[in-house]
Amino acid sequence: MTQTRPYSDAIERVKHAGLRPTRQRLALARLLFQGRDRHVTAEQLHGEAKSEEIPVSLATVYNALHQFTRAGLLREVVVEPGRSYFDTNVDDHHHFYFEDSGQLQDIPGEEVRLARLPEPPSGTRVDRVDVIIRVRENG
Amino acid sequence: MTQTRPYSDAIERVKHAGLRPTRQRLALARLLFQGRDRHVTAEQLHGEAKSEEIPVSLATVYNALHQFTRAGLLREVVVEPGRSYFDTNVDDHHHFYFEDSGQLQDIPGEEVRLARLPEPPSGTRVDRVDVIIRVRENG
DNA sequence: GTGATTGCAAATCTTTTGCACTAAA
DNA sequence: TTTAGTGCAAAAGATTTGCAATCAC
Numbered sequence: 001m002t003q004t005r006p007y008s009d010a011i012e013r014v015k016h017a018g019l020r021p022t023r024q025r026l027a028l029a030r031l032l033f034q035g036r037d038r039h040v041t042a043e044q045l046h047g048e049a050k051s052e053e054i055p056v057s058l059a060t061v062y063n064a065l066h067q068f069t070r071a072g073l074l075r076e077v078v079v080e081p082g083r084s085y086f087d088t089n090v091d092d093h094h095h096f097y098f099e100d101s102g103q104l105q106d107i108p109g110e111e112v113r114l115a116r117l118p119e120p121p122s123g124t125r126v127d128r129v130d131v132i133i134r135v136r137e138n139g
Numbered sequence: 140m141t142q143t144r145p146y147s148d149a150i151e152r153v154k155h156a157g158l159r160p161t162r163q164r165l166a167l168a169r170l171l172f173q174g175r176d177r178h179v180t181a182e183q184l185h186g187e188a189k190s191e192e193i194p195v196s197l198a199t200v201y202n203a204l205h206q207f208t209r210a211g212l213l214r215e216v217v218v219e220p221g222r223s224y225f226d227t228n229v230d231d232h233h234h235f236y237f238e239d240s241g242q243l244q245d246i247p248g249e250e251v252r253l254a255r256l257p258e259p260p261s262g263t264r265v266d267r268v269d270v271i272i273r274v275r276e277n278g
Numbered sequence: 279g280t281g282a283t284t285g286c287a288a289a290t291c292t293t294t295t296g297c298a299c300t301a302a303a
Numbered sequence: 304t305t306t307a308g309t310g311c312a313a314a315a316g317a318t319t320t321g322c323a324a325t326c327a328c
Contacts (some may be wrong), residue, residue, distance in 0.1 A: 196309065198311075219318070220317080
């Protein structure tokens with residue numbers, strides 16, 4: 001279930017997205033995609049890069065995250081105001097959101113069944129359906 | 140379906156929430172609750188107050204929105220980074236989000252059926268389940 | 279070379295905070 | 304009174320932007 005992607009995939013992914021494989025994008029792609037799926041903020045990823053001695057500016061991290069998202073390599077998840085998470089899992093799935101800690105956890109798509117959904121308003125089409133189960137610690 | 144609440148309710152709501160019925164809170168409560176259900180941002184509500192000659196500071200609007208939310212009079216809806224919407228409909232329901240315009244639209248609870256949901260992680264309880272159907276205009 | 283990309287600092291935007299002032303009880 | 308609430312301006316965060324320097328092709 002937890003798929004691990006080969007390290008060398010990073011360059012392929014970036015290229016395949018139609019983006020120039022710059023040092024920064026490749027380094028970020030490795031950080032994002034080489035291990036298991038994850039949920040990161042721009043600030044977090046920037047911090048990781050820094051601690052791995054990879055010089056990247058925060059602005060470039062933001063650029064890369066958005067470019068990767070546009071390319072379908074990432075999915076942006078909004079659960080709290082003022083902070084965006086980027087999810088390396090772009091398959092059909094949903095999320096637990098731990099309100100106490102601010103953590104996200106994937107829920108595989110098949111664990112949620114939407115038995116009934118309304119028609120999209122006329123003139124629109126469904127881009128995606130987000131299900132967020134907000135949980136908190138038992139008091 | 141679209142319930143209209145009496146104007147005089149505002150003061151009751153505020154008092155019932157355990158909040159002092161100050162001029163500002165009452166005015167905001169009227170703007171929020173006297174008509175049909177709505178989705179507003181702090182900035183919007185502040186603008187409305189201003190155009191109705193109701194002097195309220197933006198900080199107070201934020202305070203009131205959060206106090207009302209804590210009291211169960213409002214529900215905060217997060218659909219895009221950096222902006223919070225406050226929904227006067229606190230019944231069980233979900234949302235369409237129009238990605239092009241940034242508008243929200245309620246979906247009555249019964250129009251979505253969650254046939255299967257995973258158990259909350261041990262040690263946690265479900266606070267609420269948000270379903271957001273993101274739609275965009277047909278290209 | 280040339281156009282895409284980057285870094286930096288400044289700017290923007292939303293939201294929060296500190297604190298003196300005001301008002302409700 | 305006395306305590307909660309308010310306004311203001313500053314601060315805090317997250318994200319974006321402008322532009323010169325740099326890199327990929």
